[in-house]
Amino acid sequence: MFEKYFSERIKNTPSSFIREILKVTQDPEIISFAGGLPNPISFPQEALKISMNRIADTYGAKIYQYSTTLGLDSLRQYIADRYNRIWGMDITIDNIIITTGSQQALDLIGKVFINDGDKVMVEKPSYLGLLQAFCMYKADFVQTKLNDDGLDIEDLKNTVKTYKPKAAYLIPNFQNPTGLTYTKENREKVFEVIKDEDMILIQDDPYGELRFEEGERIPYIGLNKSEKNLYLGSFSKIVTPGMRLGYIIGNSEIIKMLETAKQASDLHSNIFGQYLIADYLYNNDLDKHIEKIKTLYKKQAYTMVEAMEEFFPKDIKFTRPKGGMFTWVTLPEGMDVLKLFDKAIEKKVAFVPGHPFYVNPQKVNTLRLNYTNADAATIRTGIKRLADSIKEI
Amino acid sequence: MFEKYFSERIKNTPSSFIREILKVTQDPEIISFAGGLPNPISFPQEALKISMNRIADTYGAKIYQYSTTLGLDSLRQYIADRYNRIWGMDITIDNIIITTGSQQALDLIGKVFINDGDKVMVEKPSYLGLLQAFCMYKADFVQTKLNDDGLDIEDLKNTVKTYKPKAAYLIPNFQNPTGLTYTKENREKVFEVIKDEDMILIQDDPYGELRFEEGERIPYIGLNKSEKNLYLGSFSKIVTPGMRLGYIIGNSEIIKMLETAKQASDLHSNIFGQYLIADYLYNNDLDKHIEKIKTLYKKQAYTMVEAMEEFFPKDIKFTRPKGGMFTWVTLPEGMDVLKLFDKAIEKKVAFVPGHPFYVNPQKVNTLRLNYTNADAATIRTGIKRLADSIKEI
Numbered sequence: 001m002f003e004k005y006f007s008e009r010i011k012n013t014p015s016s017f018i019r020e021i022l023k024v025t026q027d028p029e030i031i032s033f034a035g036g037l038p039n040p041i042s043f044p045q046e047a048l049k050i051s052m053n054r055i056a057d058t059y060g061a062k063i064y065q066y067s068t069t070l071g072l073d074s075l076r077q078y079i080a081d082r083y084n085r086i087w088g089m090d091i092t093i094d095n096i097i098i099t100t101g102s103q104q105a106l107d108l109i110g111k112v113f114i115n116d117g118d119k120v121m122v123e124k125p126s127y128l129g130l131l132q133a134f135c136m137y138k139a140d141f142v143q144t145k146l147n148d149d150g151l152d153i154e155d156l157k158n159t160v161k162t163y164k165p166k167a168a169y170l171i172p173n174f175q176n177p178t179g180l181t182y183t184k185e186n187r188e189k190v191f192e193v194i195k196d197e198d199m200i201l202i203q204d205d206p207y208g209e210l211r212f213e214e215g216e217r218i219p220y221i222g223l224n225k226s227e228k229n230l231y232l233g234s235f236s237k238i239v240t241p242g243m244r245l246g247y248i249i250g251n252s253e254i255i256k257m258l259e260t261a262k263q264a265s266d267l268h269s270n271i272f273g274q275y276l277i278a279d280y281l282y283n284n285d286l287d288k289h290i291e292k293i294k295t296l297y298k299k300q301a302y303t304m305v306e307a308m309e310e311f312f313p314k315d316i317k318f319t320r321p322k323g324g325m326f327t328w329v330t331l332p333e334g335m336d337v338l339k340l341f342d343k344a345i346e347k348k349v350a351f352v353p354g355h356p357f358y359v360n361p362q363k364v365n366t367l368r369l370n371y372t373n374a375d376a377a378t379i380r381t382g383i384k385r386l387a388d389s390i391k392e393i
Numbered sequence: 394m395f396e397k398y399f400s401e402r403i404k405n406t407p408s409s410f411i412r413e414i415l416k417v418t419q420d421p422e423i424i425s426f427a428g429g430l431p432n433p434i435s436f437p438q439e440a441l442k443i444s445m446n447r448i449a450d451t452y453g454a455k456i457y458q459y460s461t462t463l464g465l466d467s468l469r470q471y472i473a474d475r476y477n478r479i480w481g482m483d484i485t486i487d488n489i490i491i492t493t494g495s496q497q498a499l500d501l502i503g504k505v506f507i508n509d510g511d512k513v514m515v516e517k518p519s520y521l522g523l524l525q526a527f528c529m530y531k532a533d534f535v536q537t538k539l540n541d542d543g544l545d546i547e548d549l550k551n552t553v554k555t556y557k558p559k560a561a562y563l564i565p566n567f568q569n570p571t572g573l574t575y576t577k578e579n580r581e582k583v584f585e586v587i588k589d590e591d592m593i594l595i596q597d598d599p600y601g602e603l604r605f606e607e608g609e610r611i612p613y614i615g616l617n618k619s620e621k622n623l624y625l626g627s628f629s630k631i632v633t634p635g636m637r638l639g640y641i642i643g644n645s646e647i648i649k650m651l652e653t654a655k656q657a658s659d660l661h662s663n664i665f666g667q668y669l670i671a672d673y674l675y676n677n678d679l680d681k682h683i684e685k686i687k688t689l690y691k692k693q694a695y696t697m698v699e700a701m702e703e704f705f706p707k708d709i710k711f712t713r714p715k716g717g718m719f720t721w722v723t724l725p726e727g728m729d730v731l732k733l734f735d736k737a738i739e740k741k742v743a744f745v746p747g748h749p750f751y752v753n754p755q756k757v758n759t760l761r762l763n764y765t766n767a768d769a770a771t772i773r774t775g776i777k778r779l780a781d782s783i784k785e786i
Contacts, residue, residue, distance in 0.1 A: 265529075
């Protein structure tokens with residue numbers, strides 16, 4: 001009825017595949033690996049309750065009043081201090097804007113940088129939330145192949161040379177949807193290829209803190225070497241996603257433009273949540289809390305990988321994540337993942353078919369599994385059901 | 394340095410005039426009528442503290458987890474019930490989407506409806522937040538004259554005939570920036586003019602609950618008569634703006650499109666805040682709370698109007714608001730409000746010059762005054778200073 005009123009951008013947005021899937025998974029008998037929910041253990045509920053009472057007593061009306069677009073100074077200072085300490089950066093609060101979750105960070109970056117038809121390089125596969133957000137600004141995506149060790153350097157060189165992308169969006173740590181992490185060597189090679197290009201490099205890192213396997217943190221691509229780098233972070237996976245608090249770190253001139261875009265988008269992020277998270281962070285040991293999450297996710301990830309090794313036919317490939325929340329399964333060439341999806345639902349197990357992670361999905365034989373929100377026994381049962389489904393199609 | 398990377402839309406956004414003004418008003422000696430802050434009395438702090446502890450105890454992890462894009466069912470149900478009761482509507486939660494403040498409502502509507510160059514009708518003057526939001530989607534604004542009783546019907550007819558706007562954005566109650574309210578008769582005439590046009594009518598109503606002068610609520614334009622109507626509401630002025638919670642009411646087909654746009658914008662609004670406000674609303678008497686706010690604002694508004702009558706030269710015109718948060722002053726033709734602004738700052742009083750409320754500001758002789766966030770004595774002193782400034786330029 002309203003077709004003629006709707007904008008071109010919204011009519012061209014791929015209808016949300018995941019939303020349809022999540023509807024199917026409402027059935028309580030279904031074991032769902034489709035979502036991307038952090039385990040509730042990652043919410044420090046008792047400490048947050050102490051913090052909310054403390055900020056109510058300490059700050060009074062301020063936690064309920066309008067506030068500044070860039071975000072609460074003390075929260076931005078915590079982030080600056082943490083990045084300066086961990087990464088040897090030299091940033092101040094002027095390099096940081098608080099966003100209404102990382103999803104808004106993507107929307108604001110789209111607003112500030114993307115003209116109709118601008119080329120944007122993303123991984124193949126990439127995060128569907130980015131594809132949706134930049135679709136609103138009519139970005140023209142080019143996908144670069146992702147290997148086990150990071151971006152395919154030859155493909156990257158070709159992409160850069162052929163399309164001269166204005167921006168690149170990468171998730172170097174425990175990528176969504178694949179769970180893959182770029183090696184240090186790969187990051188250095190990527191930076192060599194792009195460093196002299198006219199390209200904004202967006203590194204989205206919601207999972208970086210969740211490395212559950214031994215090993216050092218690997219520095220970002222071009223860390224401390226490029227003013228064209230933007231770093232995205234979030235409290236969703238390490239404190240709470242419900243507060244919708246993420247942030248962008250970058251050159252202060254870019255942050256100012258993002259501030260203008262944010263003012264037009266929601267004025268500011270909820271200030272109560274900002275006071276709450278800041279109070280929590282300054283009065284608790286975040287790293288100790290993260291250790292608890294990692295211990296749990298490690299067990300769940302290993303259980304899933306072991307179950308896949310035990311039950312899956314040998315021609316099924318899957319990633320072995322060292323952190324984060326997902327693993328990525330590749331079926332034999334020619335096997336139709338949508339057919340598998342139907343069979344799996346019949347057998348009461350759900351996943352996300354690979355489609356929404358590609359720009360032009362065709363004959364997709366990949367799928368994403370999430371392991372953070374089910375216990376070990378459920379994970380084994382679910383993987384067994386999935387293996388049976390594979391064998392029957 | 395990054396000029397070449399920035400999008401056309403962000404480069405064309407008027408630099409935020411208000412932000413510059415607010416910087417000037419940091420001086421604690423300045424009496425500022427420039428902001429638009431609700432009085433802290435409007436935040437039911439004690440009740441909210443009880444509610445936050447109750448939701449923490451009752452819902453556990455749910456208040457911290459990811460949630461649905463449309464918003465919390467119980468909060469949407471409260472809104473549906475209230476509108477059905479007050480306005481004789483027949484809406485369900487499917488007609489409602491929760492937004493991250495009303496500013497996000499404007500952003501989402503822009504995303505869903507506005508193609509480059511689409512004509513959008515707004516009042517003259519109009520709310521600057523709308524102008525900023527739709528600027529991002531390259532709307533082409535046409536302004537229709539606003540009189541003391543509402544839209545100028547002849548000007549409206551001409552605008553509609555000449556430009557065939559795709560959408561109109563109106564604030565019928567205690568408008569920002571003028572404080573004016575459309576009469577019942579005017580609303581009926583407006584509806585007669587637009588009802589057969591291909592036009593989405595957006596009625597933004599953040600202040601409607603704040604009628605402090607005797608009189609009935611006046612029904613919205615085309616209430617219960619048009620599927621092309623969208624109604625915007627907010628908890629910012631009656632409970633707390635810091636939580637950033639507003640909503641859009643409309644046809645469910647439009648709400649679904651807004652859901653897609655919101656998913657790409659911030660996934661969902663902070664769910665803790667939604668549980669908190671819902672708990673507050675179901676366990677307290679909102680109307681009784683609103684009475685308290687109205688009593689205060691009435692006194693402040695009358696103090697300001699009386700002071701203007703007493704101190705201002707007779708050729709200065711101003712509106713006499715019956716609710717809301719603002720009054721609008723018109724200087725004699727030819728008097729430059731920016732010159733007055735400089736003089737006023739010298740005399741330690743601040744306001745918002747009319748510029749940001751016009752699409753193409755030229756030779757502006759109007760200004761906005763806010764009265765909700767200063768006590769009566771301060772209001773009198775500030776208006777006296779402003780009157781002195783006027784006399785000296």
